[in-house]
Amino acid sequence: xxxxxxxxxxxxxxxxxxxxxxxxxxxxxxxxxxxxxxxxxxxxxxxxxxxxxxxxxxxxxxxxxxxxxxxxxxxxxxxxxxxxxxxxxxxxxxxxxxxxxxxxxxxxxxxxxxxxxxxxxxxxxxxxxxxxxxxxxxxxxxxxxxxxxxxxxxxxxxxxxxxxxxxxxxxxxxxxxxxxxxxxxxxxxxxxxxxxxxxxxxxxx
Amino acid sequence: xxxxxxxxxxxxxxxxxxxxxxxxxxxxxxxxxxxxxxxxxxxxxxxxxxxxxxxxxxxxxxxxxxxxxxxxxxxxxxxxxxxxxxxxxxxxxxxxxxxxx
Numbered sequence: 001x002x003x004x005x006x007x008x009x010x011x012x013x014x015x016x017x018x019x020x021x022x023x024x025x026x027x028x029x030x031x032x033x034x035x036x037x038x039x040x041x042x043x044x045x046x047x048x049x050x051x052x053x054x055x056x057x058x059x060x061x062x063x064x065x066x067x068x069x070x071x072x073x074x075x076x077x078x079x080x081x082x083x084x085x086x087x088x089x090x091x092x093x094x095x096x097x098x099x100x101x102x103x104x105x106x107x108x109x110x111x112x113x114x115x116x117x118x119x120x121x122x123x124x125x126x127x128x129x130x131x132x133x134x135x136x137x138x139x140x141x142x143x144x145x146x147x148x149x150x151x152x153x154x155x156x157x158x159x160x161x162x163x164x165x166x167x168x169x170x171x172x173x174x175x176x177x178x179x180x181x182x183x184x185x186x187x188x189x190x191x192x193x194x195x196x197x198x199x200x201x202x203x204x205x
Numbered sequence: 206x207x208x209x210x211x212x213x214x215x216x217x218x219x220x221x222x223x224x225x226x227x228x229x230x231x232x233x234x235x236x237x238x239x240x241x242x243x244x245x246x247x248x249x250x251x252x253x254x255x256x257x258x259x260x261x262x263x264x265x266x267x268x269x270x271x272x273x274x275x276x277x278x279x280x281x282x283x284x285x286x287x288x289x290x291x292x293x294x295x296x297x298x299x300x301x302x303x304x305x306x
Contacts, residue, residue: 025216028227032223040239044242048246058253063253067249075279085287110223117217117221165276176287
């Protein structure tokens, strides 16, 4: 399969793809096998950056920018913030089994998933309908095209997205609150002896 | 000529598998969330590849929505982790087993 393909691919494209793919896989392996959660988060940045490069390679420039800004700029920073906040940035034994044979079952299942997805991915897969919502080849930039699709065809999902974000914000606020019965937050934190009974009360609920 | 789409799909499959195995073998909840992000990214790569192959902007719109959902998911997930950590001791997936009710 790869023989005739390689002949038709230009060298810069091939080099870009191979380097970005290697970066992606290396970062992913770093996430899974990194002993320190901070290193795992930084490896995740590597993978996200590689995927962004591949987005550019596939003419999805807006998504590449958003990938860098949202994922690397916001989500990973959030991860790092929580790691530092909880103080769990110490190493752990990655391959310690909680259940007997957990690793082998996981690896077997992973191989199964990989085989199945590869089977699906390399078969006859370009059989879908072409350009039902908007062709990519129109003389518009990627951003204009994406914006036009989002604000016309996909307007209702876009509006629902705002509701999702509001729900997420409210959920984060509720989850981060301390539930103190009858004691407001400042009094609760300023009064260490009240800590022990409060905890049992929370546990009972 | 650009790279064939099946290469991207293969890479996405590999990334997805690494993420899935990571969720299965890691016990730190934070790292499990990162592995979920890996799988989401593999799906995004597939979406963009099919968007190019089928000449349809809809795939990129789907990636846009996946990004939003991923952000919301991370916020709620990390909120839950912080809440659990505040009440008990650790961030491995086995620590909340003492929850009652």
